[in-house]
Amino acid sequence: MKYCPQCQSKNVVKSGVINEKQRYKCKDCGYHFTVNKTGKQIDMYYVTKALQLYLEGLTYREIERIIGVSHVSVMNWVKKYNINKVKDLNYHPTYKILSQSELPKYFTDPNNTKGAGVIVTELGDKYMVIKWERFK
Numbered sequence: 001m002k003y004c005p006q007c008q009s010k011n012v013v014k015s016g017v018i019n020e021k022q023r024y025k026c027k028d029c030g031y032h033f034t035v036n037k038t039g040k041q042i043d044m045y046y047v048t049k050a051l052q053l054y055l056e057g058l059t060y061r062e063i064e065r066i067i068g069v070s071h072v073s074v075m076n077w078v079k080k081y082n083i084n085k086v087k088d089l090n091y092h093p094t095y096k097i098l099s100q101s102e103l104p105k106y107f108t109d110p111n112n113t114k115g116a117g118v119i120v121t122e123l124g125d126k127y128m129v130i131k132w133e134r135f136k
């Protein structure tokens with residue numbers, strides 16, 4: 001069980017990985033902290049998210065920046081789990097990281113979903129909106 005070092009609250013959520021350490025956010029006071037991993041095992045949550053983003057068309061570097069694990073790790077997972085991405089040259093993905101409260105506002109603008117729609121995936125304490133756009 002994880003505790004917030006600032007207010008001792010147990011109300012903490014995963015909030016990314018930094019330098020291979022699990023990062024948490026306290027939902028009560030907003031404090032961010034990291035916890036050393038036991039062993040070198042990366043949480044399966046981030047393996048799944050990384051592969052999901054890879055399939056959505058994001059590059060290794062983008063995934064590294066968003067999730068906080070090295071692009072080499074991501075490449076190794078793609079190999080290990082035998083992930084084959086479908087190449088579609090007509091579309092490219094763009095993405096935004098939004099908080100829970102920003103999501104409804106995003107969807108009220110029809111331009112944000114028109115054309116190809118969007119996919120929403122949870123990412124730690126935020127949400128990632130991946131939008132597909134046609135190459136012009």
Ligand SMILES: [Zn+2]
Pocket residue numbers: 004005006007008009026027028029030031
């Ligand atoms: Zn706290």
